[in-house]
Amino acid sequence: MDGRLQPMSDLRQHEGAGPLAARQASAHPHEVQQIGATALLVPDLGTDHLHIYDVAGHRLHERRAVALEPGSGPRHTKRHPSKPVLYVLGELGNTVDVLSWPDLEPIQRVDTLPADFEGESTTAEIVVAPDGRFVHASNRGHDSIVTFAVDESGCLSAPSFVPTLGQHPRYFCLDPSGGWLLVLNQDSDNAVVYRIDGGRPSDAVCKAPAPTPVCLLWDDRQE
Structure with missing residues (x-):
């Protein structure tokens, strides 16, 4: 195996629409996340459904399609590292849904x-802290990071907000230690680093230019 992609072995075409015609005129599978060895989670922003596929014999087998709040626009999903819950970020509804796992x-x-807040805004990214004690999400329009505390059941409470010091925070992530939060502001061409204090972002310690940033990958290899 040399890492090259093989010919396509299967294709699944989503169908349907949502109530918000400007953004949900047709199906819009937004992300594919692998869960375990053979399961895939696919939030469909256009139809307000979360699809679960099993992969077997190089084929996709739909296990279930879960209907979410109409107009929520599910964008990304994250599982809690130790609790039986799944977090679903609603781009259009500016919400986080907490679902039981694996029952959904x-x-x-x-x-x-x-x-x-009365302006226009959409969510972009959701991150669960490595220790599972907090969940963070980004708001484009309000231009903020919201942080929730996670209780024993996996439910969210006590939201707090920090401004992203830029416009349209399309992406953010925590460093592998969980001690720093990095935000990429797409429309203001900058990246901002925050210190994590007590599980929540506090002081911005660095702001740097970054042309139209949309993603960041950590290289934690040791030289």
Whole structure:
């Protein structure tokens, strides 16, 4: 095996639409996340469904399609590292849904924006801290990172916000230690580094130019 891709072995075409015609006129599978050795999670932003596929014999076998809140626009999913819950980020609804895992039953829905915010905004990224004690999400428009505490059941509470010091925070991540949070502001061409204090981002310690940044990968190899 030399790492080259082989010919396509299967294709699944999603169909349907959502209630928000401007963004949900057709199916829009937004992400594929592998769970375990053979399962795939696919949030469909256009149809407000979360699809679960099993991979066997180089083929995709749909196990289940879970209907989410109409107009929520599911974008990304993250599993908790130790609790039986799955977090689903709603891009259009500015929400995080907490679902039981693996049953995918609804447990909780929380807003990612302050109650008094009246402008336009959409979510972009969601991250669970390595120790599982906090969940972070980014708001494009409000231009903030919201942080929730995670309780014993995996539910979210106590939201706090920090400005991203730029526009349209399309991507952010924690470093492998969980001690630093890095935000990429796509429309203001900059990257910002925050110190994590008590599980939440606090002081911005660095702001640097970065042309139209949309993703970041850590290289933790030791020289």
